[in-house]
Amino acid sequence: MWKSARLLLGGLLSYLLGLYLSPRLLSPDYLISLTLPFVQRESSSSSSSASSNERPPIELPPLPPSVTPHRSSTGAGSSSRINVSNASTKNELVAEETTHYDPTEAYKTLLGIDATSPDPFLDVQFVLHRNGEAHPCSQQREEVSSSPNDEDGSLGVISKAFLTSSQRLYPNKKPLNAFDKYDFDALLTHSLAVGSSPRKVREGHSMGLLDDNGEHCSPTWRDEGHYLDQVATTHDDDENEDKLLISPLLKYCDMGIERTPIQLDHSRLVRVPEVLSLPCHFHTREGVRITSLEMLANLVREAKDKADNGECKSDESAEEGTCNNDRNGTKPQLHLYAVQAGRVFVFAPSHVGEIFHLPHVTSHDPNQPVYLQVLSISPRVFDIYNFFSREESAAIVSKALAETSESHKMKRSSTGASGYNVNSQRTSENGFDTHGKEAQAVKRRCMNVLGFDEYEESLTDGLQVLRYNKTTAYIPHLDWIDDYQKKEEHNYDSAGVGSNRFATILLYMSDLTEGDGGETVFSRGWPPELTEQEYVPFQAALTQLRESGDVAxxxxxxxxxxxxxxxxxxxxxxRPHSSRAVLFYSQEADGTPDQKSLHGGCPVISGEKWAANLWVWNAPRGGFPGAPVNKEVVERNRAAKKENPNDHQKKVSFSNAGSDERFRNAELYFQETFWGKLGFGDPDLNVNTFEGHEWNVKVGDEVLRKIVISKDATQRYII
Structure with a gap:
């Protein structure tokens, strides 16, 4: 007995010693190869007994730049696996090479759904608005049950719709956490407007989530001849029985080739599955672009928390835009604002005095939240509170006064689409601050306010700094540039595929009291505090002015x-006062000019007025890559050897050769304004700039190289 025990103990010690030494004496690959036949046989056996309807193993397509595949080390007895991670998500999905990819489990993992955390899309109602419209065009179908309907009772109809749409996009090929914002746009558009499958009219209604097939979400413009009409219809009638029945929302999202501006990211748009139209992108009431399922789920959870805490209101004037209760006051609502492909978000005010809180916008003072207050519905005019500081204001004015370059220094204001044209009815002075530290900070803040999730220089002008001395003024005008005759090389037709100024943010930098003049007047708008019966006609106002003697x-x-x-x-x-900011729109949501945005600078009666404005464009402006052009005008001008008005801009590229250790962590600055990283391995930085501009290459606070732009049209600098 003791002999047997000794033998057993000796064998056990030998086994443990072997386990300890074997990885050090034999290669890991050899050890794995010993177990691989067993793994393969097990996999083969399970495969042969599987149902013919079982999903095949996941196939990974080429991944977007933000997704990095890497192999993780594995131990003996387990197959290798591919981890697909996305920096924008916290969860990591793992696609096992020897198992099947389960979209439902992946969905639950992505959104954190388990026994203690239910499906966030249960007991919530989606309400859809067209871009810029306060009144919704549709909402979730009432027959969409709020109860779970999957096998284990954890997912509701909305989640099942999202899963279906994700599979229509990439059938078992792209993990959900690898979806970027363009995938999400297509997924959500498909879920709302198409659903489980587009059906022919004779087969029944489309199964999208929207009530009445989104009938009232149709285009706001004349859409005769839309390409979707060739294969689909929005009407349920006998004449169209062989066409696909689709939601009018799809024709709203995709305005067609002649009305869709080409943005810089156009090639990355993902078409709606099965219908193959361009999707909308979706924003909150406050302008935040929704870019993922996780973000959508978090917005729903926030709405539910507010409802649980009694913060939601059921009346129509409630200003918690993502949290209003439904008609019965029982379900929190999530209001989504659908923006057409190639178009930009526009705020949708419902009444004067309405507040839009913008916690996503970083103020100059973190303790002072930025918010909008509606001054007028038509034209759309908003006060922006806590947008910039008096210190920033003073710095911008000081830089404008110190500017010496001919193109940017303070001088008599000009008008027109191109060239320097003095107008006798614009008597102010102006200069431009394109890259100053404060100007860049303000420009980025402007883009955040306007609903852009990424900053793009080509969508902004330089910050125009204005000075109005006593009696100077500017007659009412549109910021939208008029070129109906198409005489310019740039295509300004923003209602088509062109680009134009779509929004203006005015910054006031001096204090003027009542009677000092200098107001910004919207000559087709009325004071909101007056009733229609109290409006003062122009002739009566002129008589009152002369009788007062105020300007005699x-x-x-x-x-x-x-x-x-x-x-x-x-x-x-x-009325101006220092650090006041005002937003107004020059375009409607579909790109047509808003004629009611006609505005002017009132004469200064006493004192001096300083202001600045930033024009933001709906697509790249002239002189930048991707800017739309009138091809006929370009061809005619080149044939006549006419100078390109943008030839004065210099296209400059900065790159790091990676050979000088001093520049390992280099950064590029325009004067003192940070522009981008230019260290070892960083991508080239390409800019449009002007002769005489100074660019600095820094490491820390030390300028290692100063570059002054020459007169050459194209320049390249390598450090």
Whole structure:
């Protein structure tokens, strides 16, 4: 007995010693190869007994740049696996090479759904708005049950719709956590407007999530001849029985080839499965772009938390836009704003005085939250509170006064689409700050306010700094540039595929009191505090002005300046004070110019007025890559050897050769404004700039190289 025990103990010790030494004496690959036949046989056996309907193993397509595949080490007895991680998500999905990819489990993992954390899309109602519209065009179908309907009772109809759409996009090929914002746009558009499958009229209604097939989400423009009409219809009638029945939302999202501006990311758009139209992108009421299922789920959870805490309201004037209760006051609602492909988000005010809180916008002071307050519905005008500081204001003015370059220094203001054209009815002075530290900070803040999730320089002008001395003014005008005759090389037709100024943010940098003048007047708008019966006609306002004697001896009677003052005192006018900011739109949501945005600078009666404005474009502006052009004009001008108006811009590339250790962690600055990283391995930085501009290559606070732009049209600098 003891002999047997000794033999058993000796064998056990030998076995343990072998386990300890074997990895050190034999290669890991050899050890894995010993177990591989067993793994393969097990896999083969399970495969042969599987149902013919079972999904095949996952196939990984080429991944987007933000997704990095890497192999993880594995122990004996287990197959290798591929980890697919996405920096934008916290969860990591693992696709086992020897098992099947289960989209349902992947979905639950991605959204954190388990026994203690239920499906976030249960007991919530989606409400859909067209871009810029306060009144919704559709909502979730009532027959969409709030109860779970999958096998284990954890997923509701909305989640099942999302899963179906994800599989229509990439059938078992792309893990959900590898979806980028373009995949998400296609997924959500498909779920709302197509659903389980587009059906022919004779086979029944489309199974999208929207009530009445989203009938009232149709295009706001004339859509005759839309390419979807060739294969699909939005009407349930006998004449169209062999066509696909689709939601009008799809024709809204995809405006067609003649009305869809080509943005810089156009090639990355993912078409809606099965229908193959361009998708909408979706924003919250506050302008935040929704870019993933996780983000959508978090918004729903926030809405539910607010409802549980009694913060949601069921009346239509409630300002918690993502949290309003449904008609019965029982379900929290998530309001989604659908923005057409190639278009930009527009705020949707419902009443004067309405507040839009913008916690996603970083203020100059973190303790002072940025928010909008509606000054006017038509034109769309908003006060922006806590947007910039008096210190930033003073710095911008100081830089403008110190500027010496001919193209940017303070001088008599000009007008027109191109060239320097002095207008006798624009008597202010202006200069441009394109890359100053404060100007860049303000420009990025502007883009955040306007609903852009990424900053793009080509969508902004430089910050135009304005000075109005006593009696100076600017007649009412549109910021939208008029080129109906298509005489310019740039295509300004923003209602088509062109680009134009779509929004203006005005920054006031001096204090003017009542009677000092200098207001910004919207000459087709009315003061919101007045009823229609209280509106003052122009002639009556002019008579009152002359009787008051306020401008006697200052402005000539009968002059255009006197006319301006009368309009300023009878129409919608915004009075300047230092650090006040105002937003207004020059375009409607479909790109057509908003004629009611006509505005002017009222004459200064006393003191001096400093201001600045930033024009933001709906697509790349002239002179930048991707800017739309009138091809006929370009060809005609080149044939006539006419100079390109953008030839004065210099296209410059900066790159790091990776050979000088001093520049390992280099950064590029325009003067003192950070532009981008230019260290070892960083991508080239390409800019449009002008002769005489100074660019600095820094490491820390030390300038290692100063570059002054020459007169050559194309330049390349290698450090």
């Amino acid at each position: 001896g200052i402005l000539e009677e009968g002059s255009w300046e006197e006319t301006m003052v009368a309009r300023c005192r009878s129409r919608l006018a915004v």
